[in-house]
Amino acid sequence: MSLPSRLGWGLALLAALAVLAPALAFAAWVRWEQQDRRAMAQVHLQADLFSQREAWERRLEEESAALVRRLHGSSPAVQDLDELRAWAQRALAASHLDLLWVLSEDGSILACGHWPARAGGRQTPLLALASMRPQVRRMAFRDRDVTGMVLARSITWRERPALLVAGLDLVQAAAAASPPTSRTRLAIVPAGEEDRVGQPGGTPRDLLSASVTLDLSGAAVPLLAGRRPAPPPPPFPPMAGLAALVLAAALVAGGGGAWLGRRALAPLGHLDEMAAALSRGHLEMELEGSEVDEFGRLAESFNRMIVALRRQRRELETTARLAAWRDAARRMAHEVKNPLAPIRLSVENLIHAREHAPDRFPQLFQEECRTIIDEVDALTRLVDTFSRFARLPEPQRRATPAADLARHVVRLHRDAAAGVELQLEVVADPGVAEMDPDLVGQVLKNLVLNALAVVPKPGGRVWVKCEGHEDAVSYQVRDNGPGIPAGIRDHLFEPRVSSRPGGTGLGLAVAKQIVTAHDGRLDMETGREGTCFTVRLPRMPVVGKES
Template identity: 40%
Template sequence: MAFGLLAALSTAGLGLLLRESRIIEETTRFQREVRSACTRVADEVKRQAESDRRLIASSCAKGDLVDRVLVSIEAGQLDERRLALATGVPTLREAFGLDGLVLVTGGGEVLGADPKPLLNIPADEVRLLVAGAPGNFLRGTRTMTGLVARCRKDEGRRTVALVGVRDATALLGRLGATAGVDIVPHQGAIYLSSRQEERARCAITDPSGASLELSVTKSKSALVETLERTDRTVLYASLASAGAALLLGILLARSLSRPLSALAEQAGKVAEGDAKPLELRGSREVRDVADAFNRMLRDLEGTRRRLAAASRIAAWREVARRVAHEVKNPLAPIRAAVETLRRLRARNDPRFDEYFDEATRTVLDEVHRISNIVTEFTKFARLPAPKVREENLLELCERVVGLQRAVAGETRIEIRAEAGLPRVVCDADQIVQVLTNLVQNAVEAVRGLRTPKVFVDVELEGDTRVAISVRDTGPGVAVELTPRLFEPYATTKVQGTGLGLAIAQRIAVEHGGELAYVGEPGSGATFRLILPVRGPESPRHDGGDAPSEAPLS
């Protein structure tokens, strides 16, 4: 199968490269054709506009119709001759080959028009058309759109003008047919290229800067047909190659599959520690692989033993180092107090009795501190298994917050809960211990601030978990402390043991959940406890305070 797949992939890859090459070639050719078509059409439109301008200009300069209008205005007989003058407009339009022609005065009065609807062109549009520069062929109005040609003739205070228009859509249709593309004025819509055609846009501008955008379309049917033919060729070649390689693979598999299956079976047991040495018969290569596998098993077993021993030694060294460090701090004031008492007693110093109470109080306080350290370490090392049952997490949160509010002073503690929270299978006492630690830490973090606030949010996390977030408005956790926040003895508190968060995280993990810090420096601390609704998958039943199987850390 692997040989067949490799052959098929190789053939398909070659076909894809060929197909991509053809796509690039056809696309490049199309783009050149579109650009060339746009250039030719733009030049032809400008040439047509210039031809129309010259025809209209010659009519103003030498034409009979414009002169007759000027004479009629001079003689005061414009009204009597209006009908006769108007009949000359259709003839002139047909002679010029325009789609519309209007004869007007400088004051905006329409004397004649063809077709007839142009007689109703508003006077303000007439004045705009007459005032425009002759070369601005794209400067039309709402009534007269397309390629506009205009001329005017002034004699004294009398002005007569001719304004012609050519339908741009019809002109572009003829030019597109000649160029082998479809060209229409672009109306601002966004067109997507389909499998059968591809679109592009270009623009025509006149001297005034007015622009006419064009949408150019060309069929891709020839390209599609070529690609489909290439796809069929690639498919047939891939099937043939895969069939031949599959037959060869079956023959080879008969000689390789049995010893390799045995090797794979034992290799799969390596992670579990149940793998056994192999005795394979076959080719020299297969025997070499079996020998190498057996050597690996022997080396791996030795490495595991050494690693386990080293891990135990390292774990106890770390525990001893940290406990010694925590116990050593209280011993210093105890030693100082005892030595001072001995000196005062040796010289019968009258201050002995006065200092005795202070020294013994110091010794008792520090002994109590050592006792707390040992107690917390014992809790961490011998954490009992969760005694789980269905609990209402919101009620547990309210219980913890109620107790903390009594000692929080000015700190405001709020609970916000999502509606419809499910009951969660957990050990209520252990979860209360975690929440108490988190809320206490938050209250201590905001103590002394102007607006000390702590928020406890309870919400669903997906469909099977519930999340409890404890957020404060304090300065947050220092960046350098974040990576080891949940390590034993990691703390910034003067009187803290550094085991609170370590125990809390361990409780979360043994419930099948997690406890993480998600805050940002300078924006308050946020701890997020996530618990599965169904509780831990396989809770321990070791009878209360039996040592946990989890390694110390």
């Protein structure tokens, strides 16, 4: 090729590059700007949902405390049952709440502000909420089912202990928090229907959606979901040939533009991962960013939110510990009263025989002293039981292969399983979890021993299963025994409750306490064909600090 031809081709190439370079740069900027706006809006929406959940919990705590003060400070005091029911309706109408019960010790409804005709019925499940933080409950009313956030407070009425339970109808609260003038729409999505988040009303391209659980424990409760229209794209200049130039530039150097876009959006991707970990309850992390740009200011706000959530979790844990101690004291007092009565009766019998039947006194003295000694031994065993429950050590967590722990527990109980088929199954490579292997091993040993004790011999079967999940490790202990009696299923994890004759009722209570200390869950399913206990422990979050 001649020199002029080569020069012409070179000039043509330079001209093409001069036209395509600005178009390519502008197309990359548009792509980055759209993703940046969407990601920022997504994070702000997630923060709004956290703030809304905290606002509901704060409103419920303040309003319920005000109702308790109003009831105790009534002048004249509310003593008559009809007066109490009228007070409940007036108090609910004057508050910013939707639900109000006054319950007796046995769960009978003394008064009901939102459903007056319900007075005289029973609402036993609400008794378990005493002195706890706000919780979400699904309740059946006359014409509909209500998803409510409720909080119970102890009160005194007619010099007897009672319970005031206040609550919010979350569906109505979500509707009130997103009026027609607001761009954000809130809704309550039942557990198991998470795919509904962001629907209906648009496609994933048209909507930004987010959700948070309504319980920090991670139980299967409804979600608070939010959605809003995606932010509009930046304005495009009126150039007729720009679309063709952008298309040509994308064909020539699309890979380079995509690489630049991914690199520019890497901090926002990290922020999205941390927001997802935060929604699962992982609070031990911190986001780093420059203090001079918008992302740095957002990171600072994000970290302040995490600090506030940590403080709230510590306060909730303190409240839960105090509630547990109060419950233990109440149970101890109840249990101590039982042996004190025969001790008193024995002493009174000895005094009466000494004064009115001295000839029978020596024989009666031996019998009554044996009764007193037996009851004192029962008191000693009771105190030892509660003492062991109270001395549970703090978990010393370290990286532990989950499957190795399961194999160790099964190997220890091979000899004790005479006449019983004891099997181990490891699924999906459980990997390594942060746990105290001694305490978690104690939980698994207790579950395996309980299963071995209730299955038929011969013919009994016990399965131990260790499975890895995306953000957790689970252990299952399943048997083919007779199942848990229906009368104690709701109280199985409480001290002094046992389904086995001669059981102390302490093993499952300690197991529950150990799993909770690991931020995990201990669940039970039972029926006529056996019982299955599931221990679910979280893995450490995969995201953390990045420089």
